[in-house]
Amino acid sequence: MHCPHHSKVKLFSPADSVMLLIDHQQGTLNFCRNIPHKMIIQNTRALARFAAALHMPVVLTTSQEERAQGPLIPDLKELLPEAYDARVKRTGVANAWNDPAYRKAVETAARGRKNIIMAGLTNDVCIAYPAVSMCEAGYHVMVVQDAGGSPSTMADENARRFWERAGARTITVNALACEMGKDWSTPEGGKMIGIVMEEIIGHLDEMAIK
Template sequence: MSKIMSKVKYFNIKDSVMLLIDHQVGTLGFCRNIPHKMIIQNTRALARFAKELNMPVLLTSSQEERAQGPLLDDLKKILPEAYEARVKRGGIANAWDDPAYKSAVQKLAGGKKDIIMAGLTNDVCIAYPAVSMCAEGYNVLVVQDAGGSPSQMADDTARRFWERAGARTITVNALACELGKDWSTPEGGKMIGIVMEEIIGHLDEMTKGIGVK
């Protein structure tokens, strides 16, 4: 076990870039394995991590004028500049295959290789770019509970797909621990504050209907 754990690459704030992919009102409706409220609150937390810790962040959407719809209004409010600069894809499912998106990520990263990624849906919009970016030498961390899939089987299959390619899976709360490291530091204090406000403070709403009391 210790030999396996020694190979894990832990992320930090200064070397990481955050990619939020297709958090659109329509794609949210495609998710059936996780409560929508949970996806929204976890996504809000990620957006605030990026904003309040000055992490580079890029938003993208696909065919906003169709069933996918616009990006969540929460992202527009929390990250107004990133929202205006979002990459609006014409329909390419694997965002990394879109030249405009790939160029935008590379420009934003500026040589950084640690990518924190989340979006809708995990089985399509996250799985494929995660695998593609791993193949090109990026270290990819997928925040699974800031997204979802049409079924639990689809989500589980997607996770196995990107993990076989070398990406690691994490949850929002665990990401806060990994990036913040120490709650007594200014950065750690900000992260735990966001977790308390966006996640812990909404647990009853987030878990309603899934058998958690």
């Protein structure tokens, strides 16, 4: 199955979108080898700040915090304290959408919205499968690929092809800022470009692949 109207790109807006940040845990960060960890953290910080600045619903989730995956990165507790406290602690269901508590949390936060912005660790497991499942459930799904990563470039690219075949769209954090802000001269656009400058542009040297 495919996302609705998958042959026509649907542009998202803050008013019709929900942000899902999946398994951005200190341990799962260590499973990523195709992208610098600093880049994942800075891009995830940017997404969290986008959601807060634009008043978009956001749902956080973790898997087996007490094991190798560990707790969420501290940045999310700092930037999204309420969502952090309300995070769905999964007991081991790899495809988050198959966890009833998580599905209920997303549906409650969405309040009927069908546009899903999704990012997490790792892309090849924790993002690929819920992205496809949510497409099958009738959502429009957009995966922010550079706010996550995989154990290898091959794994990340296989995951991207997998979710795109289902109809999900791939985007980067900077492009998402443009899509959400639309016009840098507006209050919303000004917030987006400010966050990009602070969280991404200001850290490009640190995030470079050596």
